[in-house]
Amino acid sequence: MKAFHEVRSYRSNYSLWHSTYQDISFLAHWHNEIELILLRTGSSSISVNDRTFEAQQGDLIICNSGDIHYSDAANQQNTIDFIVFDPALLGQNYPSLLCPQHLIPGGFLQEHRLIAPLDHLIETIDAELDEKQLYYQEIITAALREFWFRLRRCIPDEPSDVHLQGQRSEFLYAFHQLLGFLEEHFSEDIPLETAASMIGYSTGYFSKTFKRLIGINYITYLNMLRIEHAVSCLQSSSDKIIDIALQCGFHNIRTFNRTFREITGYSPTEFLQHSSADSFSLTYYQRRSSEQKLAQDDSPTIINNQC
CATH class of the missing domain: 2.60.120.280 (Regulatory protein AraC)
Structure with a gap:
């Protein structure tokens, strides 16, 4: 992702x-x-x-x-x-x-x-x-x-603290590794407690740190990974929606439909009927309005708030 x-x-x-x-x-x-x-x-x-x-x-x-x-x-x-x-x-x-x-x-x-x-x-x-x-x-x-x-x-160099610099590098490296793991294993059950233990944090501290670092909470992030994969499957395969939901880690169609709409602004069925579904790029990320779009043919990380 x-x-x-x-x-x-x-x-x-x-x-x-x-x-x-x-x-x-x-x-x-x-x-x-x-x-x-x-x-x-x-x-x-x-x-x-x-x-x-x-x-x-x-x-x-x-x-x-x-x-x-x-x-x-x-x-x-x-x-x-x-x-x-x-x-x-x-x-x-x-x-x-x-x-x-x-x-x-x-x-x-x-x-x-x-x-x-x-x-x-x-x-x-x-x-x-x-x-x-x-x-x-x-x-x-x-x-x-x-x-x-x-x-x-x-800009003067700040006093070098090798220990603090090492801690910072380890901190970022741990999160890079965790994010990479989630991208590969998003369809599995990975509760908050498991993710926290992977980098040696308590669940409370991990939850606060993840939200501060990424801007969204852990469950929302994991669901975004799952929905992005679902979008790809809807675009490229003829599998049934329920089968895609199960492949992406959702245990029932109701939760899948609700999460899909929260993140993309569409139900899975509406998405398939959307005129630009073939070129639709996910990462609609906490949509604030139906006009919010991902910048096309450019950085995959940028969201444009106006048409």
């Missing part, structure tokens, strides 16, 4: 992507790439690992490789630039170049004259990826490195 461990595909052999969205939220996910999130206008509530930031116009959010991040921007209007790129573009010593801050305020960018290099980076990405002339990859990489290293020069 790429909405959570996102394995991005690029349009060329150059591992960098940029796009701009209006009035959007995005699902909890993580990836090996670095992600820059620039608030052009408006505001957005963005969570990175176990911290939530209320980003305002001009602010920059940085998600390092492996960070679990999501946004719940209900009733918030915004225009947001997303840049996702392979850490290797910064050089072989990337782990030592991690940005110690996730939120870079717009005032900080202005004070340190970083707005122009950031705007230049975005303009360069768009122009060079569009034309793909000779050495376009090198030109983009140069602009990326110029901005990144100017930024890192202005």
Whole structure:
């Protein structure tokens, strides 16, 4: 399920992507790439690992490789630039170049004259990826490195605490492993107690940590995995709805129908009759209205709140 461990595909052999969205939220996910999130206008509530930031116009959010991040921007209007790129573009010593801050305020960018290099980076990405002339990859990489290293020069390294860093790495790794296990075994009975024991947490602490980290509770997450698989089966097979429900881990059709509607906005039968069922992409994730859509042909993690 790429909405959570996102394995991005690029349009060329150059591992960098940029796009701009209006009035959007995005699902909890993580990836090996670095992600820059620039608030052009408006505001957005963005969570990175176990911290939530209320980003305002001009602010920059940085998600390092492996960070679990999501946004719940209900009733918030915004225009947001997303840049996702392979850490290797910064050089072989990337782990030592991690940005110690996730939120870079717009005032900080202005004070340190970083707005122009950031705007230049975005303009360069768009122009060079569009034309793909000779050495376009090198030109983009140069602009990326110029901005990144100017930024890192202005942000002092935090005092190194090897023990705390190790704990953080183990914490994220444990959740990455758990999410991967759930993606493979979603059809099995995996109660909250079992998931908690897999990473050595009490059920109460696990439940709170999971909700803080992922943005939804454990049962909702597991049901989303099941419903996503159900959608795939409805699209590609002629199996009966009851058989699909059982294959996906539901014990009765009533629970399956109710959960399917809660997550997709449709009953399974309505979904099959939907005009765009063949191209329907799940991850409708706590739909707030019938207009809420997944951005097509782009990041599988982004939800657009307006048509």
